[in-house]
Amino acid sequence: MELTEKHHEYWRKNVRMTALLVVIWAVITYVAGYYARELSFSFFGWPFAFWVGAQGALALYVVMIGFYAWYMNKLDQEYGVAEGDE
Amino acid sequence: MATKAQTQREFFAFLKKAYSFYVGGFIAFIIVLAVAEQMGLPRRWIGYIFLFATIALYAGIGIMSRTAEITEYYVAGRRVPAIFNGMATGADWMSAASFIGMAGTLYLTGYFGLAFVMGWTGGYCLVAFFLAPYLRKFGQFTIPDFLGARYGGNIPRLVGVFGAILCSFTYVVAQIYGVGLITTRLVGVPFELGIFLGLGGILVCSVLGGMRAVTWTQVAQYIILIIAYLIPLVWLSVKHTNFPIAHLVYGHVLEKVSAREVELANDPKENEVRKIFADRAAAGAAKLKDVQKSLEADTAAANKRLADAKAANAPAAEMKAAEAAVAKLPKDVDAAKKAYTAESKLGPRAAPISRHAEAFPGKDEKARDINRRNFLALIFCLMVGTAALPHILMRYYTTPSVREARASVTWSLFFIFLLYFSAPALAVLVKYDVYTLLVGTHFDKLPAWVAAWQSVDASLLSIADINGDGILQRAELSIGGDIVVLATPEIAGLPYVISGLVAAGGLAAALSTADGLLLTIANALSHDLYYKMIDPTASTARRVTISKILLLVVALAAATVASQKPADILFLVSAAFSFAAATFFPALVLGIFWRRANKWGATLGMIAGLGVTFYYMTQTQGWLRGVFGVTKPIELWWDIQPISAGLFGIPLGFAVIVIVSLLTPAPDKDTQELVDHVRYPHLVGDIDTRGT
Numbered sequence: 001m002e003l004t005e006k007h008h009e010y011w012r013k014n015v016r017m018t019a020l021l022v023v024i025w026a027v028i029t030y031v032a033g034y035y036a037r038e039l040s041f042s043f044f045g046w047p048f049a050f051w052v053g054a055q056g057a058l059a060l061y062v063v064m065i066g067f068y069a070w071y072m073n074k075l076d077q078e079y080g081v082a083e084g085d086e
Numbered sequence: 087m088a089t090k091a092q093t094q095r096e097f098f099a100f101l102k103k104a105y106s107f108y109v110g111g112f113i114a115f116i117i118v119l120a121v122a123e124q125m126g127l128p129r130r131w132i133g134y135i136f137l138f139a140t141i142a143l144y145a146g147i148g149i150m151s152r153t154a155e156i157t158e159y160y161v162a163g164r165r166v167p168a169i170f171n172g173m174a175t176g177a178d179w180m181s182a183a184s185f186i187g188m189a190g191t192l193y194l195t196g197y198f199g200l201a202f203v204m205g206w207t208g209g210y211c212l213v214a215f216f217l218a219p220y221l222r223k224f225g226q227f228t229i230p231d232f233l234g235a236r237y238g239g240n241i242p243r244l245v246g247v248f249g250a251i252l253c254s255f256t257y258v259v260a261q262i263y264g265v266g267l268i269t270t271r272l273v274g275v276p277f278e279l280g281i282f283l284g285l286g287g288i289l290v291c292s293v294l295g296g297m298r299a300v301t302w303t304q305v306a307q308y309i310i311l312i313i314a315y316l317i318p319l320v321w322l323s324v325k326h327t328n329f330p331i332a333h334l335v336y337g338h339v340l341e342k343v344s345a346r347e348v349e350l351a352n353d354p355k356e357n358e359v360r361k362i363f364a365d366r367a368a369a370g371a372a373k374l375k376d377v378q379k380s381l382e383a384d385t386a387a388a389n390k391r392l393a394d395a396k397a398a399n400a401p402a403a404e405m406k407a408a409e410a411a412v413a414k415l416p417k418d419v420d421a422a423k424k425a426y427t428a429e430s431k432l433g434p435r436a437a438p439i440s441r442h443a444e445a446f447p448g449k450d451e452k453a454r455d456i457n458r459r460n461f462l463a464l465i466f467c468l469m470v471g472t473a474a475l476p477h478i479l480m481r482y483y484t485t486p487s488v489r490e491a492r493a494s495v496t497w498s499l500f501f502i503f504l505l506y507f508s509a510p511a512l513a514v515l516v517k518y519d520v521y522t523l524l525v526g527t528h529f530d531k532l533p534a535w536v537a538a539w540q541s542v543d544a545s546l547l548s549i550a551d552i553n554g555d556g557i558l559q560r561a562e563l564s565i566g567g568d569i570v571v572l573a574t575p576e577i578a579g580l581p582y583v584i585s586g587l588v589a590a591g592g593l594a595a596a597l598s599t600a601d602g603l604l605l606t607i608a609n610a611l612s613h614d615l616y617y618k619m620i621d622p623t624a625s626t627a628r629r630v631t632i633s634k635i636l637l638l639v640v641a642l643a644a645a646t647v648a649s650q651k652p653a654d655i656l657f658l659v660s661a662a663f664s665f666a667a668a669t670f671f672p673a674l675v676l677g678i679f680w681r682r683a684n685k686w687g688a689t690l691g692m693i694a695g696l697g698v699t700f701y702y703m704t705q706t707q708g709w710l711r712g713v714f715g716v717t718k719p720i721e722l723w724w725d726i727q728p729i730s731a732g733l734f735g736i737p738l739g740f741a742v743i744v745i746v747s748l749l750t751p752a753p754d755k756d757t758q759e760l761v762d763h764v765r766y767p768h769l770v771g772d773i774d775t776r777g778t
Contacts, residue, residue, distance in 0.1 A: 003762060003769075011765055015679075018215045025211045029204060029469075033462050036197070036445035037454070045337025047443050053200035054510035055333065058207045062499050065214040069492035072219070076489070081766045083487050 010079040017071055021064050028057050094486060098167045105170075109309055115139070120583045129582050133273040136586040140310065140593060141287035144303045148291030151299035156626040159296030159633065160227040160609060166301055166484040172497025174301045175481045177308035177598035179206075179502055181257075182264030183659055185311055185595035188506070190567020192513035196442040198457070199513070201464040203506050207499060208465070209472025212671075214495040217473060218482040220678045220764040222491035224775055225483060228606075229476040229670065230614040235775060236677040236760060237685040238753070240619050245692045249669035250476040250610045252696075253662040254603045255644065257475075260659045261600035262648040268592045271542065271572070278649050284597060285645050292601050293634050300601045301484060307594035308501060314591025315505055315571075321578040322515045332511040339518050344443055346521045350560050351439050359552045359561040364436035370429025373422075381415075381422040388412045439560060442517060456725045463730040470736055471663025474670035477599075477606040488767040516570050519577055525560045532558065535576035539569060546572070604644070608637035660729045661703060668695035668735025676743050681761050687747030695739025702731040 032039065036049035043051050076082035092100070119132060157163055166174065184206070192199035224232055230246030262281055269280030291299050323332035326339060350356055373380035392408040394400075400408075416422035441447060446461065448454035472478065481498075485491045524532070529551055539547045546566040549558060571592070575584040612633035617624055624632075669692050676683040676691075704714045705721070707728035726733055763773050 007766065007769075014765075021211070021215055025208065029208055029465060030462055033204075033465065034458065036458070040443075040445070042341075043337070045335075045339075045341045047445075049445055050197055050200070050340070050443050051337065053197065053204055055507050057204055058503050058507050061208050061211050062496065062503050064211060065499055066496040068214055069496050072492060073489055076767050081768050083489060083768045 205468025664732030699735030
């Protein structure tokens with residue numbers, strides 16, 4: 001089983017997208033968490049950092065995972081590595 | 087539940103129909119019980135009906151799904167549609183601690199509790215990006231399977247088996263303990279009997295049908311637990327905001343809670359109560375220095391007071407108080423020591439009110455910094471631990487394809503999200519209720535649920551008029567976290583049937599997690615240890631039989647440990663996350679993303695990660711220090727609490743794998759092919775690694 005250049009490109013794209021999403025994940029979790037005391041302006045009643053921890057970050061996690069699934073399924077098709085009907 | 091002849095599409099349609107009927111039936115069941123309650127059905131009966139009806143339901147699904155076929159038993163035939171696997175993972179994931187404990191932790195610790203909310207959801211990002219699709223493509227039965235195939239040989243597999251059992255067993259003990267607690271509260275049976283009743287429900291289900299039965303039961307359990315969590319929240323939200331969806335509007339309730347906290351912090355009566363506690367704690371500590379002398383002094387003082395009162399012909403109230411003081415004197419030195427120790431521990435009750443919304447409170451910049459550091463470290467350990475717990479990762483072997491595995495992680499987190507973003511709302515609403523409706527009320531006029539819960543368990547709720555002014559102060563109220571979820575139906579003014587529903591939800595959460603964990607342990611022993619390492623020629627029928635026997639043995643062992651009521655059970659659960667994170671995460675992720683990672687790197691990396699995590703805990707955690715006889719003073723590394731020990735184990739695990747792998751020969755060609763195989767959902771001329 002030899003991998004073609006196309007296969008390598010698929011993998012590079014996957015790794016790049018994974019890295020991007022992990023960076024967003026880290027920023028919303030750790031950078032926003034680190035500056036929680038500073039991010040205390042009122043956001044519909046919540047201090048902003050509290051809202052991020054209780055709702056914002058969680059919703060973003062769901063959206064990111066959903067987006068990744070959609071992106072990768074599309075990538076599978078484009079690069080001819082999608083599964084057939086098993 | 088389905089025959090082989092069905093196509094996946096028909097199977098999905100069948101499942102949708104079956105579970106729609108189930109939801110309808112369950113709601114009808116609640117309505118019938120509610121009507122019966124209005125007609126005079128006693129509370130105790132409602133408890134019994136909930137307990138036996140739900141356990142019978144789970145057992146029934148188990149009997150319907152019984153199987154002896156190997157892929158059905160280990161991975162539910164790999165035909166679980168994404169959305170149903172999402173629900174099953176949600177129930178598998180959310181334990182008694184999530185269902186009952188989470189809102190309470192948030193109530194007690196405010197912002198800090200959000201570490202659990204974020205940690206236990208954000209971990210799914212790591213599952214989705216780094217593990218689930220690749221493990222699905224690999225497609226065998228257990229997590230040690232992957233370690234064995236990727237790193238070659240039995241040594242990495244054996245380390246994996248050990249790690250999987252270590253983290254799953256501590257976790258399952260806590261679940262069975264939770265089952266015992268809930269059944270005791272729900273129907274008042276003794277704790278040990280409760281454990282074995284629950285165990286019966288778990289075993290009928292998992293022994294008969296393995297992963298297949300557990301999957302379909304978990305879906306049913308998820309539906310019960312989410313209904314049970316949301317109904318009281320909706321009612322409480324209407325009570326305080328006139329709007330059913332608390333999530334959208336509780337920010338304003340939080341503002342009111344914060345304002346009330348300022349009021350209470352400046353209230354002279356509150357400060358009076360706090361001062362009494364501080365004085366009592368100081369006096370208790372002083373008396374402990376010489377118990378004998380203090381007891382004599384106390385006895386003399388109490389007798390003198392009574393004598394004086396008699397001599398002065400004091401009013402009846404004073405006489406009664408003086409008599410009570412004499413009656414309350416400790417009987418001997420041991421009793422006195424116990425009493426003074428209890429008094430000396432009242433210090434925390436004198437603490438000023440904590441601010442719910444404040445991030446990282448502390449007396450100075452340094453304390454705030456330590457608080458923040460531990461908050462972030464805890465999130466990190468919980469997230470990485472989530473992405474490394476074998477009983478969760480195993481669930482992604484059960485989907486029909488890589489594509490469905492990806493979708494399934496999304497559904498999993500969505501279903502978990504429903505509960506986790508409700509918990510902070512529930513905590514704030516209950517706090518608002520307590521701070522505004524309860525605190526400041528006359529002791530004669532407290533709502534009925536207060537007395538009811540105080541009599542059930544004083545560690546859950548206890549009140550006493552410390553300063554004798556007849557009014558309840560915030561500092562006079564001592565609350566255990568679990569009360570937040572358990573008492574919400576009564577706080578919201580719902581009928582008892584909803585309280586029964588909440589208990590049934592907690593039971594579902596504990597049972598479903600226990601199911602998944604027991605399977606993980608039994609499979610690690612039967613599949614990895616017995617079949618792969620001891621007798622590779624065993625027939626499939628024999629493997630399934632051995633797996634079932636081991637499941638029984640492990641379940642009984644866990645129940646026996648749980649019935650001893652081990653001390654620091656909550657700590658053990660959190661420790662499981664650090665263990666899993668440090669053992670599995672580096673080896674699994676590098677196995678997929680770095681071709682050069684090899685057998686020795688992975689083996690030593692797992693041992694080093696687990697080793698340093700375990701070492702740090704034994705040096706710093708009170709209970710473990712006792713077990714291992716550590717006596718030197720606690721030295722925290724960078725002020726990190728033992729619960730987050732994985733913070734040191736995870737990076738060390740990565741570092742050791744990289745360094746050792748580079749120092750030893752690269753993996754062979756077959757391993758390289760395996761890496762390609764898991765990275766691409768489909769390749770022409772692909773190898774086949776599916777388990778049989």
